[in-house]
Amino acid sequence: MTGLNPNSPYPLGDSEAEHDRLIRQGARLAPYTERFLRQAGVGPNQHVLDLGSGVGEVALVAARLVGPAGEVVGVERDMRSVARARLRAAEAGFHNVRFLPSDVSEVAGNSLFDAVVGRFILMYVEDPPAVLRAACHLVRPGGIVAFQEPSYAPFLLLSSHLPLWSRAVSLVHDALRRSGANTEMGFALYQVFQEARLPPPAMTLEVPLGNDAGFTAWPCDTLRSLWPQVQRHNLSLEGLGDLETLRDRLHAEIAGANAVVPWQGLVGAFSRVPAR
Numbered sequence: 001m002t003g004l005n006p007n008s009p010y011p012l013g014d015s016e017a018e019h020d021r022l023i024r025q026g027a028r029l030a031p032y033t034e035r036f037l038r039q040a041g042v043g044p045n046q047h048v049l050d051l052g053s054g055v056g057e058v059a060l061v062a063a064r065l066v067g068p069a070g071e072v073v074g075v076e077r078d079m080r081s082v083a084r085a086r087l088r089a090a091e092a093g094f095h096n097v098r099f100l101p102s103d104v105s106e107v108a109g110n111s112l113f114d115a116v117v118g119r120f121i122l123m124y125v126e127d128p129p130a131v132l133r134a135a136c137h138l139v140r141p142g143g144i145v146a147f148q149e150p151s152y153a154p155f156l157l158l159s160s161h162l163p164l165w166s167r168a169v170s171l172v173h174d175a176l177r178r179s180g181a182n183t184e185m186g187f188a189l190y191q192v193f194q195e196a197r198l199p200p201p202a203m204t205l206e207v208p209l210g211n212d213a214g215f216t217a218w219p220c221d222t223l224r225s226l227w228p229q230v231q232r233h234n235l236s237l238e239g240l241g242d243l244e245t246l247r248d249r250l251h252a253e254i255a256g257a258n259a260v261v262p263w264q265g266l267v268g269a270f271s272r273v274p275a276r
């Protein structure tokens with residue numbers, strides 16, 4: 001998969017609906033990300049850099065972990081997301097988190113962080129090892145590097161027995177891939193870390209499962225943001241039926257099978273910056 005053009009916008013856009021979707025998605029993923037960051041070593045009093053912070057989901061999880069004596073700096077190139085993230089942090093009463101508008105490949109600074117983290121960001125950048133290498137210069141020797149990125153392979157495989165769910169998930173997958181995102185960035189992290197001159201990372205894979213209405217709404221929710229990409233790449237809608245009723249029919253298919261469905265695999269990789 002070739003990378004994205006560095007100047008190309010985030011394929012899911014910058015609409016308020018996409019920001020709301022990221023918040024819903026973040027609420028579901030927060031326990032997974034919190035557990036992962038703890039396992040990687042993120043904890044009290046640390047200074048943490050969060051790359052591709054979106055509307056602040058990972059930064060707020062990290063802000064809870066580092067506590068009032070720590071600090072989290074989120075980096076995000078979309079100004080509207082930065083504004084929403086700042087508002088959310090203020091509303092939640094966090095004084096230990098800041099958001100900076102910047103491309104993740106251009107972050108500069110004098111002070112060294114204890115950790116650099118990110119979720120669903122390296123999948124969207126053109127040169128992930130270069131981004132990671134540059135970010136590591138902002139982390140002290142021995143500091144933590146911890147990223148969670150997706151793997152759609154288990155998601156697609158474990159969805160195949162439910163035709164409508166499988167079809168909807170495949171369309172999301174195709175739209176992401178056609179727009180240049182790397183939907184297998186998770187497993188690629190093993191090489192990406194080493195190409196960024198980091199030790200081979202410790203890795204985990206978790207696949208959330210569920211069947212409540214919020215969970216089964218995920219493909220429709222995501223397709224709404226991806227719609228311009230579906231149209232731009234002229235992707236087939238065959239097998240999906242009336243889009244107006246797709247959300248309800250997806251939920252009914254899963255309820256009718258008395259099944260749980262998977263979500264994208266969350267691959268976590270963490271390592272430490274070597275002595276310089």
Ligand SMILES: C[S@@+](CC[C@H](N)C(=O)[O-])C[C@H]1O[C@@H](n2cnc3c(N)ncnc32)[C@H](O)[C@@H]1O
Nearest residue numbers: 010052053054057076077078103104119120124
């Ligand atoms: C899928 S969202 C993830 C947001 C957040 N990390 C989360 O897990 O909720 C990806 C975010 O990365 C941002 N992004 C993509 N490429 C970027 C770049 N080169 N520099 C800075 N931000 C970028 C997008 O604007 C978007 O907000």
